[in-house]
Amino acid sequence: MSRFTKALPKSKVCRTCGHRKPISTKTGINFWKNSSNEDGLRDECKDCFYEWRNANNEKLARAARRKGVVADAKAQRLLLVYVLEVA
Numbered sequence: 001m002s003r004f005t006k007a008l009p010k011s012k013v014c015r016t017c018g019h020r021k022p023i024s025t026k027t028g029i030n031f032w033k034n035s036s037n038e039d040g041l042r043d044e045c046k047d048c049f050y051e052w053r054n055a056n057n058e059k060l061a062r063a064a065r066r067k068g069v070v071a072d073a074k075a076q077r078l079l080l081v082y083v084l085e086v087a
């Protein structure tokens with residue numbers, strides 16, 4: 001639980017796909033956190049973020065390798081989630 005939890009609105013319009021989505025559902029969240037945003041959430045939904053991530057997988061993998069991260073898909077995914085959640 002973060003200090004943003006109480007202030008979070010219930011839904012948000014994704015800037016990329018334009019759909020209004022609930023921020024959290026029973027199965028998880030639709031928007032990653034981004035503390036540099038006013039509402040503490042990223043502007044794009046998780047689906048759009050994954051699309052972007054998949055489109056930029058090579059770039060992210062190279063960046064991860066430069067930082068000495070194991071070039072393993074699962075490790076990268078975990079790292080990315082970690083980076084996004086604490087950012």
Ligand SMILES: [Zn+2]
Nearest residue numbers: 014017045048
């Ligand atoms: Zn979206």
